[in-house]
Amino acid sequence: MKNIITFGAGLIFGLGLIISGMTNPSKVIGFLDLAGKWDPSLAFVMLGAIVVAFFAFRRAEAKALTVFDEPIHLPAKTHISKELVIGSMLFGAGWALAGFCPGPAIVALGAGYQKAFIFVIAMLLGMAAHEYLYKK
Amino acid sequence: MENFTPISSLIGGLLIGLSASILILFIGRIAGISGIIASLLQFKNTPKGHQTWRILFIAGLLISSQVYEMFAPLPASEISASTSMLIIAGLLVGFGTQMGSGCTSGHGVCGLSRLSLRSLIATLCFMFTGFVVCYLMLHVV
Numbered sequence: 001m002k003n004i005i006t007f008g009a010g011l012i013f014g015l016g017l018i019i020s021g022m023t024n025p026s027k028v029i030g031f032l033d034l035a036g037k038w039d040p041s042l043a044f045v046m047l048g049a050i051v052v053a054f055f056a057f058r059r060a061e062a063k064a065l066t067v068f069d070e071p072i073h074l075p076a077k078t079h080i081s082k083e084l085v086i087g088s089m090l091f092g093a094g095w096a097l098a099g100f101c102p103g104p105a106i107v108a109l110g111a112g113y114q115k116a117f118i119f120v121i122a123m124l125l126g127m128a129a130h131e132y133l134y135k136k
Numbered sequence: 137m138e139n140f141t142p143i144s145s146l147i148g149g150l151l152i153g154l155s156a157s158i159l160i161l162f163i164g165r166i167a168g169i170s171g172i173i174a175s176l177l178q179f180k181n182t183p184k185g186h187q188t189w190r191i192l193f194i195a196g197l198l199i200s201s202q203v204y205e206m207f208a209p210l211p212a213s214e215i216s217a218s219t220s221m222l223i224i225a226g227l228l229v230g231f232g233t234q235m236g237s238g239c240t241s242g243h244g245v246c247g248l249s250r251l252s253l254r255s256l257i258a259t260l261c262f263m264f265t266g267f268v269v270c271y272l273m274l275h276v277v
Contacts, residue, residue, distance in 0.1 A: 005158060
């Protein structure tokens with residue numbers, strides 16, 4: 001049952017990315033291009049997502065158990081570290097260069113785009129590089 | 137503004153929020169895509185047996201294009217970046233999301249929804265460099 005729910009959640013997430021326009025890098029870049037013909041659509045993606053998820057997370061914070069009475073795993077970190085700031089800034093730069101963030105890249109990979117495959121392989125290598133440099 | 141699609145973007149956003157809500161309330165996990173992928177690669181000292189939900193969630197993402205196509209033509213992903221640019225971008229996204237502990241989904245959707253200051257700072261940081269790099273890319277270089 002939980003497996004079906006999890007798969008369904010991934011599917012709904014992917015469909016949401018497709019419908020919202022997030023899986024189209026040129027639309028993402030149109031959103032980031034404030035100085036050009038700015039397309040604010042993607043602000044509505046975040047608005048829609050937060051309006052719904054806000055209530056779910058409020059319940060999760062109030063009662064740290066799932067519907068199945070299992071623990072909810074919430075991040076415990078609260079420190080604003082330089083890694084948080086620098087890492088997020090590097091991510092934003094990469095996001096603008098290709099128009100892909102991780103979720104939409106995975107969806108476009110599933111759609112068979114060769115360029116998404118190249119991006120995802122590089123992304124995995126970037127993650128591996130971080131692991132190699134910082135975790136061991 | 138000719139490409140402005142507030143309705144479909146809002147509907148897509150609602151679905152993303154629904155997915156994140158299902159994952160936290162039924163499975164007890166944060167829908168942070170970069171973290172899920174990194175943990176699948178065993179980069180986060182993940183205990184064995186905790187990978188099933190990650191595999192299933194990513195499988196759902198991977199198959200979503202095919203499911204969408206059963207009902208309507210799939211909107212094109214127009215990828216203008218060159219191969220070398222895609223590699224640089226991918227390396228930055230992979231490295232940056234690990235260093236910053238999250239991406240648009242983990243910080244931007246889940247973190248902001250739970251009013252996390254860390255996620256707000258992270259989101260402002262990646263939006264800021266996103267805008268700046270886009271400006272440099274399209275209007276300066």
